[in-house]
Structures are given as C-alpha cells and as structure tokens.
Amino acid sequence: MASTGIVLVLVAHNGKTLQLDVAAQTRVDAVQQALVSFTGVAVGDQILMCHGARLDPAKPLSAYKLPVRRVRLGARQQRPAHSAVGAPSPPETLISSARGARFLASTHYMQLDPAAAEDQPVFLYHKAFLRPGAKPPPPEPVPQIAVQVPQLAPVTLRHPLEAAHSPLVRALPEYERQFEQQLVEARAYWETSRQRMHWCARGRRGAGLRGRGARGAGRQGVKREGGTPPRVSWAGDL
Incomplete structure (x- = not known):
C-alpha cells in the first residue's frame, strides 16, 4: 500500500492555504485538477512552484521530494474543535480523482501536523495576476457582524x-x-467580538501568506507573460 503525505499549497493571490493528502506517485496534473475544484483557477492559468522549481504536470510529486511524510498529532497536540477565538474550524472536503488519488483540503485550519509541510510549500500563482497592468485580486468579502442583544422575557408574576x-x-x-x-x-458583545477577532486573524493570516507568495515569486523567478520579471505585490499586504 502506497504511503501518503501532506502537500501544503499556498494560493498566492488570495492567501488561502490548502492541505492535500496525496501519494508520492500522484502526478502533478492530478493535483492541478483538484486545485481547480478548490480554487477555481483553471489548469492553464496555474503556475506551481516548489523550492525554485516549476512543477512539471507530467511528473510525479516524488520528483520534487513531495509529499511531506504524514504525521498525525498526539492527543495533547491536537487542535481543539474551536479556534483560539472561539470560531469553529471550517469543514473539510474529501474528493477522489479519476486517477485514484485522494485529496484532503482544508481552507483555514489543519488537523495534521503542518510543521514539516510549512518548510516545503507549493506556491500556486494565477497567470492572470502576473500579466502587465493586471489589477490586484479582489479582497475576500468579510461579513458584517452586528451585535444581536436578546431581550428578556416580560415578567408576568408579581x-x-x-x-x-x-x-x-x-x-x-x-x-x-x-x-x-x-x-x-x-x-452578546463578547460573542460578537470573538467572531470579529476570528475574521481579523483570518485576514491577517491571508495577508501574510500573500506576502510570502510575492516574496517567493521574486526568489523563484516566476515570469510574467512576455518574459519580463514580475512585480508581484498586492496593496496592503506587503
């Protein structure tokens, strides 16, 4: 039975994190097909980079020393069901591709130990945002969280x-x-503050990941269409 491991995908244009549970013999093009479902970025618009190398769709992940060995956290290290600010972790999606590869994607929190995968991430770049004169990606919508104060039931007895x-x-x-x-x-105010803090932490993490992707693009030499080096930056993130 083939062993599986973790591939951490950092989506450079929106700061989202995807955790893929894959086998070493899984081909890069199978990963790209899965990323279409999770990110909405077409295969033809994807650029996948890892440690300065652009991933070849025809090669298996093992050619890039991926995935990172999968290690489940111990009982004391497991993340709680709720985050530090009280917001529940987002649901995970499990899909199967036609090639038999299994993908486990989490858009925010990871239940498996991400320490090793953090050191060997795969950056996903969208070609549309690398073109000359391209507009920055739209910001992630943030819900308006209003304070809902319930009223006590009226007293009917003396x-x-x-x-x-x-x-x-x-x-x-x-x-x-x-x-x-x-x-x-x-x-009511406390609960609303917890929810707002959750979205603030999520936005700060996304901004940090976008900045990391921009710096990675410069180090890895991701090219614009036309062959010129990119100036990858998103307002407010760097």
Missing part, C-alpha cells in the same frame, strides 16, 4: 419582595432584572 415595607427591598427585583439584562448584553 415578585414577593415588591410587597415589602422597605422601598430598598422593593427595588431589589428591579435591580436583579437590570443586572440580568446587562449580563445578556455583555455576553
């Missing part, structure tokens, strides 16, 4: 303390009601 002789004691039920409403509001 509180026993409202019949007390002391006005201070009679005011206690109302104070309790106000405290409960403030607690509900605080929880």
